[in-house]
Amino acid sequence: MNSYTPRLKEIYNNTLVHKLKEELSISNNMALPKLIKVSLNMGLGEAANDSKVIQTASEQLAAISGQLPLVTKARKSIATFKIRAGMPLGVKVTLRGNTMYEFVDRLVTIALPRIRDFRGLSKNCFDGRGNYSFGIKECTIFPEINVDKLDKVRGVDVTINTSASDDQKALALLRSLNFPINK
Numbered sequence: 001m002n003s004y005t006p007r008l009k010e011i012y013n014n015t016l017v018h019k020l021k022e023e024l025s026i027s028n029n030m031a032l033p034k035l036i037k038v039s040l041n042m043g044l045g046e047a048a049n050d051s052k053v054i055q056t057a058s059e060q061l062a063a064i065s066g067q068l069p070l071v072t073k074a075r076k077s078i079a080t081f082k083i084r085a086g087m088p089l090g091v092k093v094t095l096r097g098n099t100m101y102e103f104v105d106r107l108v109t110i111a112l113p114r115i116r117d118f119r120g121l122s123k124n125c126f127d128g129r130g131n132y133s134f135g136i137k138e139c140t141i142f143p144e145i146n147v148d149k150l151d152k153v154r155g156v157d158v159t160i161n162t163s164a165s166d167d168q169k170a171l172a173l174l175r176s177l178n179f180p181i182n183k
Contacts, residue, residue, distance in 0.1 A: 006101035008177065016176045023172055033130065033164035033173040038095045038103055040065055041072075041157040042139075045081075045089065054088045056151055063144040064156065065093045065103060106142075107158070108178050114141040120182040123171070130164030132174060133157065 012034070020032050042057050054071060061069040069091040077085045095103050112118065115136070125134050136156045140147050164170035175181060 004098070006098050006105060008105040009098065009101040012101075012177070020172060020176060023176075024169060033162050033169045035100060035104065035173075035177075036096070036161045036163055038100045039092065039157075039159040039161070040069075040095070041090060041092045041159070042069075042154055043090045043157070044154075051088075054091065057154060058091045060139055060145060060150075060154065061091050061093055061156070064139060064142045065095060066099055067093050067095060069093045104160070104177065108180075110143060111136075111141045112180060118180075120180040123182055126167040126170060128167060130162045130166055130170035131159060132162070132170060133159040 017029060017032060021027065021029070024032070026032055040061060042061055044053050044057055046053055058069050058071065070093070071088045072090040072092055074083050074085055074087045074089050077083060083089070112121075115138075121134055126132055134157075136158065138153050139145055139156050140150070140153060160174070162170045162173055164173060171181065
């Protein structure tokens with residue numbers, strides 16, 4: 001096992017812990033909010049008609065996350081949409097540990113500033129329990145994606161799970177990690 005520590009994790013442990021303790025007036029380090037996991041999801045409705053869509057989307061999500069995605073399948077049949085139970089309909093990845101910190105660092109410093117007409121993330125995307133979800137309409141903002149080899153531009157749903165008990169603590173954590181969340 002390597003002893004490499006991601007840059008964002010070092011920043012969190014060395015500087016942000018002290019700032020969050022003062023800002024949230026929490027004395028115990030273990031009670032401070034921290035990142036638990038980041039989930040990436042691509043819903044692929046057009047996969048019902050074309051089986052190659054799952055393969056290409058899986059390759060794109062693997063390039064973005066650095067981890068092999070899991071293919072999600074339909075739970076029940078829906079005749080209106082021509083979907084049968086067990087049919088592949090999407091791909092997802094759950095990032096934890098060092099890969100999670102690496103992805104969040106790349107997301108905040110490289111990918112989000114590349115969004116066209118970007119004015120920040122909405123403050124209304126919290127779920128009430130300290131988790132933050134938002135969608136990215138074009139996965140081409142990630143430099144790992146080769147735009148020339150894309151067959152179709154797809155979106156990615158990102159969910160950030162924190163250990164915060166409420167949205168205010170999670171907002172303080174995400175803002176300290178330089179997330180561009182609107183005031």
